[in-house]
Amino acid sequence: MATTHQQEEVEGASPGEQxxxxxxxxxxxxxxxxxxxxxxxxxxxxxxxxxxxxxxNHAYHEAALRGNYEIIDLLLDQDLFxxxxxxxxxxxxxxxxxxxxxxxxPLPLSPHNLEYALGLITMMLEAGSDPRIRNxxxxxxxxxxxxxxxxxxxxxxxxxxxxxxxxxxxEEEEVDGAGEEEEEAGSDSGSDFDREELEAQRxxxxxxxxxxxx
Numbered sequence: 432m433a434t435t436h437q438q439e440e441v442e443g444a445s446p447g448e449q450x451x452x453x454x455x456x457x458x459x460x461x462x463x464x465x466x467x468x469x470x471x472x473x474x475x476x477x478x479x480x481x482x483x484x485x486x487x488n489h490a491y492h493e494a495a496l497r498g499n500y501e502i503i504d505l506l507l508d509q510d511l512f513x514x515x516x517x518x519x520x521x522x523x524x525x526x527x528x529x530x531x532x533x534x535x536x537p538l539p540l541s542p543h544n545l546e547y548a549l550g551l552i553t554m555m556l557e558a559g560s561d562p563r564i565r566n567x568x569x570x571x572x573x574x575x576x577x578x579x580x581x582x583x584x585x586x587x588x589x590x591x592x593x594x595x596x597x598x599x600x601x602e603e604e605e606v607d608g609a610g611e612e613e614e615e616a617g618s619d620s621g622s623d624f625d626r627e628e629l630e631a632q633r634x635x636x637x638x639x640x641x642x643x644x645x
Contacts, residue, residue: 447482454490454506457499466509476511487519488528495528500551507558514559517566526552526560526572530583538579548583562590 444452446465453461469475482490491513494502503525506512515524523531533548540548556562565571573587 446478450478450482450490451484451493454494454499454502455497457494457497457502459501459505462502462505472510475509476513479506479509480511480513480516483519489513489516489518489525491516491525492518492523492528495525495555496532498529498532498547498551500547500554503551504554507554514555515561515564520567522567524560524564524566524572526555526562526564526587527566527570527575529555530572530575530580533580533583534575534577538577540579545582548580549586552583552586556586556590561594562587563594 446468449461450465452458453465465478466475469478479490484493488496491503491506494506507514515526517524518528521527529551533551536544536548562572566575571587571591573584573591576584576587
């Protein structure tokens, strides 16, 4: 439930601004009120799918970057909700964003955090998120995983295999424009794992003992 201070901060804000705040703070009450106020599933989907931050992140990315399970669960319940929007800066899908969050959790993962991580990624996959999409760094969500997230990576790789069995997508296909402007230092290593990205995320993990729950 939102505090009085939080309610004051969103008072007078546009629906889009309130949506971003709800996704950042895991405020399901505020999100539900915005969905209801939209008046129809189509109008609600337009708000949820089209709202972006000044940096070009969609509301779904903002929730995934913080591992906000409850908000993501509510978002994915909405009709016409887009599961694979791309960020402007990195061409990340929300699956990439969720992995960026999970990469900041202390390793080895506690049983609680492992259960949470697997539940979050499985929920997103079952709702329709595509694990095969590569971002501008040519990384799939599985390739973005810290080596310590082995079980999470296994779930993603299994999902890729299932999608490939169904057909209709080239495993090597990249999102439009991905990686055209830049080349990653580790691109010649024979692996699609980005170690510079890992080191940056390990720095974020330093001192971060917080964990999420269902």
